[in-house]
Amino acid sequence: MVVSKTDVEAPAVKEEIPHDHLYKVTGLSATNLEKLAQEPGSDFEAAIAATGYGWFNIILMLCTLPAFWSAVSVTSAPSFIFTRAQCDLELRLLDMGTINAMTYMGMISSAMIWGFLSDTLGRRCILVWGFFCAGLVEVAAAFSQNYNMLLITRFCSGFLFNGPFAVLISYLAEMHRTDLRARVLLLTGLFFTIANTTLPLLAWAIITKDLDFQIFGNSVVIHSWNLFLLATAMVPLVTGAAFLFLPESPKFLMSRGRNEEALEGFRWIYSLNTGQPPESYPIIKLEEEKTKQRGRGLEALKGGGAQMAPLFQRPHVAWLVLICATHMGCMFGSNTIRLWYPQLAAMIGSQGNETLCSAIAPHPIEVEQIACTPIQTDMLTYLQSAIVGAGSVLTYGIGGVLINKCGKKSVAGVCGVFSAAFIVVLPFTGSKALTLVALFTTGLALTSLCSATLSSIAVDLFPTSLRVMAMATFLMTGRVGTIMGTVIFPALMDFGCLPPFMTIAVVLMICGLACFFLPNTTLKKLE
Numbered sequence: 001m002v003v004s005k006t007d008v009e010a011p012a013v014k015e016e017i018p019h020d021h022l023y024k025v026t027g028l029s030a031t032n033l034e035k036l037a038q039e040p041g042s043d044f045e046a047a048i049a050a051t052g053y054g055w056f057n058i059i060l061m062l063c064t065l066p067a068f069w070s071a072v073s074v075t076s077a078p079s080f081i082f083t084r085a086q087c088d089l090e091l092r093l094l095d096m097g098t099i100n101a102m103t104y105m106g107m108i109s110s111a112m113i114w115g116f117l118s119d120t121l122g123r124r125c126i127l128v129w130g131f132f133c134a135g136l137v138e139v140a141a142a143f144s145q146n147y148n149m150l151l152i153t154r155f156c157s158g159f160l161f162n163g164p165f166a167v168l169i170s171y172l173a174e175m176h177r178t179d180l181r182a183r184v185l186l187l188t189g190l191f192f193t194i195a196n197t198t199l200p201l202l203a204w205a206i207i208t209k210d211l212d213f214q215i216f217g218n219s220v221v222i223h224s225w226n227l228f229l230l231a232t233a234m235v236p237l238v239t240g241a242a243f244l245f246l247p248e249s250p251k252f253l254m255s256r257g258r259n260e261e262a263l264e265g266f267r268w269i270y271s272l273n274t275g276q277p278p279e280s281y282p283i284i285k286l287e288e289e290k291t292k293q294r295g296r297g298l299e300a301l302k303g304g305g306a307q308m309a310p311l312f313q314r315p316h317v318a319w320l321v322l323i324c325a326t327h328m329g330c331m332f333g334s335n336t337i338r339l340w341y342p343q344l345a346a347m348i349g350s351q352g353n354e355t356l357c358s359a360i361a362p363h364p365i366e367v368e369q370i371a372c373t374p375i376q377t378d379m380l381t382y383l384q385s386a387i388v389g390a391g392s393v394l395t396y397g398i399g400g401v402l403i404n405k406c407g408k409k410s411v412a413g414v415c416g417v418f419s420a421a422f423i424v425v426l427p428f429t430g431s432k433a434l435t436l437v438a439l440f441t442t443g444l445a446l447t448s449l450c451s452a453t454l455s456s457i458a459v460d461l462f463p464t465s466l467r468v469m470a471m472a473t474f475l476m477t478g479r480v481g482t483i484m485g486t487v488i489f490p491a492l493m494d495f496g497c498l499p500p501f502m503t504i505a506v507v508l509m510i511c512g513l514a515c516f517f518l519p520n521t522t523l524k525k526l527e
Contacts, residue, residue, distance in 0.1 A: 041287035054273030072195035080203035081225035106158025114163030130164030132240030138233030174251035189452030196389025204382035328481035329511035334447035336485030357497030412453040416512020419446035460521035
């Protein structure tokens with residue numbers, strides 16, 4: 001058989017697309033398209049800056065507010081119900097401490113799992129389903145009829161809530177340009193303040209009422225504290241529904257090679273912020289951050305060990321250990337003060353002692369030796385807790401102004417050192433309630449600002465592919481510090497008034513000094 005040259009070497013005919021058709025579809029001529037193909041694409045920072053600042057950012061922060069409110073209610077709501085629930089559920093003091101710790105145990109147990117899932121499956125999916133499922137568990141907790149049911153639901157709530165909350169911090173950072181990123185993360189600390197202020201007021205409005213009734217054929221008894229938990233459960237449900245209307249993080253999409261989807265997200269944000277049509281978005285091409293797109297579903301779950309490994313290797317592991325240890329100490333002080341203040345205020349008010357030390361010293365567990373009678377709390381106790389929670393407003397305002405001028409690590413370090421100084425003074429305070437409230441408020445405000453600044457530094461330290469996992473680890477160590485503080489603080493009370501407060505002060509002082517050894521990430525671009 002004779003094979004002709006034409007059969008073997010004839011080049012394939014290249015189909016030419018008419019120039020007028022290209023112009024109609026893209027708005028660009030063939031020559032301009034060829035030039036565009038050869039030009040490098042815009043990086044993420046240029047693309048997110050081109051979207052501007054407007055309605056999208058405002059809507060995003062409005063969706064974030066209930067998320068941070070939920071973060072406070074999930075961990076703090078049980079502390080408010082014990083005055084009434086201790087008789088209904090036959091709770092001992094040890095049981096109360098176990099319930100509080102169980103929420104944090106659930107968060108710790110799920111930290112790495114959620115970090116891996118978010119870095120592989122996406123931010124939006126975890127935000128929607130995580131908050132929604134956590135809300136459903138909170139609803140189940142509101143109908144608790146015994147200690148075991150409440151204990152299990154608290155663990156499950158912490159397990160589910162830890163994921164979307166860690167993702168939320170990365171999502172916020174990836175939705176704002178460099179000069180706004182640190183201030184936005186500080187603003188989330190203000191959201192914590194709003195939650196710490198309004199949650200005690202909600203507890204006062206509901207728990208202090210004598211409400212008792214039966215449902216489902218008298219098989220379920222509902223008390224005022226059940227209704228309080230049910231009210232707080234509505235917030236994460238609303239949060240999950242709100243994130244259904246927000247886009248996937250363009251930074252995440254770019255890191256997975258899904259640039260077209262990322263570009264569509266940028267255009268949508270730009271249109272919402274500026275009121276201009278999406279087609280007028282000035283960026284038309286993004287740089288390739290990753291050429292090979294990862295699989296989804298079960299394929300995305302493969303290779304999890306390989307993905308986590310870089311986080312625990314140089315150069316990331318040293319910074320991870322330092323910032324996580326610093327955050328652990330910060331939470332050791334901050335959350336111990338926050339969770340114990342209502343109890344300390346009640347002890348001072350009920351015993352009428354002259355000083356803080358004389359109030360906490362005598363008879364720490366007498367309540368177990370008498371007949372169970374619900375503790376009658378008044379508005380003053382809840383109002384003091386609200387004032388302590390609201391005290392961070394001014395501090396966050398000052399921090400938002402100084403953070404880019406003085407540097408993040410300087411703000412965190414100064415807050416840590418000064419908070420230690422205020423805690424040291426507490427045991428020597430006189431009988432004036434105003435003085436106690438002022439010292440507690442200032443100390444808590446400074447530690448909260450230190451924690452928020454550390455969160456901003458942690459976001460900047462790690463690349464996109466490791467960011468959520470790093471933040472999950474960061475938050476996990478903070479919860480470990482909280483558990484340690486809430487357990488060690490009452491144990492040290494047996495040795496006197498000075499040891500618990502001095503221990504917190506020393507830990508905060510060390511954390512403040514450690515902040516100065518962190519790298520300078522002020523105005524750093526996200527990797």
